[in-house]
Amino acid sequence: MPEHAEDAAQGAPTDEVAAFLGRRREQIAQRWADEPLFRTVFTVSRDEAVEAGRGVVDALAHVAADGRVEDSDSDGFAVVREQLSRMTASRSRSGLTTGQVSREVDALRAPVAGLLRADLPDASPDRLREAETVLTVLMGTLRLVVMETALTDVRSLVDRQQLQLLEVATPVIRLWDGIVAVPLIGTLDSARSQVVMETLLEAVVDQQARYAILDITGVPTVDSLVAQHLMKTVAAVRLMGAECVVSGIRPAIAQTIVHLGLDLGTVVTRAGLADALAHALHGLGADIVQAGHGGAGPR
DSSP states (O other), X not given: OOHHHHHHHHSOHHHHHHHHHHHTHHHHHHHHTTSHHHHTTOOSOHHHHHHHHXXXXXXXXXXXXXXXXXXXXXHHHHTTHHHHHXXXXXXXXXXXXXXXXXXXXXXXXXXXXXXXXHHOTTSOHHHHHHHHHHHHHXXXXXXXXXHHHHHHHHHHHHHHHHHHHHHHXXXXXXXXXXXXXXXXXSOOOHHHHHHHHHHHHHHHHHHTOSEEEEEEEEOOOOOHHHHHHHXXXXXXXXXXXXXXXXXXXXXXXXHHHHHHTOOOTTSEEESSHHHHHXXXXXXXXXXXXXXXXXXXXXX
16 A cells, blocks of 8 residues: 555545645646636736645645635635735725635635645545545635635725725815915715814915815714814814814704703804805915995905
């Protein structure tokens, strides 16, 4: 009886699969290099695909040796997660859905299973079946790791896009030398309120503004957390050496602020953006004049 068959009869199936992966590492990597998941990602050279395959085989052997073939959090997978992330991202950019990527990962099992059967020609049917079961579970866990990695990347992308949208939806306008304004339109939640604060403070510093106008005319309503964020924004602007003017407070928002018991006694408020700008200009020593049929006069 060959030596590896004797080992199979004595060791655990997970150990046998780990040993098999070590023995057949190069052959598995060579076969995987021709599979779509590797072939279409590593296009510079086939050697690059083979090297990537070796890394994944090593990770699987490590996981099997630890006996944690069902654990997607096994330490063995840690070293290849970044590589798997790049591979799945590449396939996604090519237009493949998550389901299609999953099927490409599943297609890696057949070449390995064929090599396993060839590697254990003298093993008993029961022993071979146990080894094949371990291999199937291990490849299924690899598939799960790939899907988890892909979903994590998707969530990260969505989070980045949401942040970018928030930044785009929170423009800072330079109205005059020393005066900046943030006109807010639409729903204002805690996340957007935080972006408003950060964006406005950066503008105050960059523009060396003395007045920062926070216009919420286009905001239909806010909750208690957002109202508190607005108050913190006003306080933060003050700490930067500028005065924050809140304009366009709608009745519903005013009622929320009153119900919360928030003190607006120290906050400068104006009915609209034009009034807030007039206040800021006056503070800078400038006056707005209105032209009429009878001449011009200060407003």
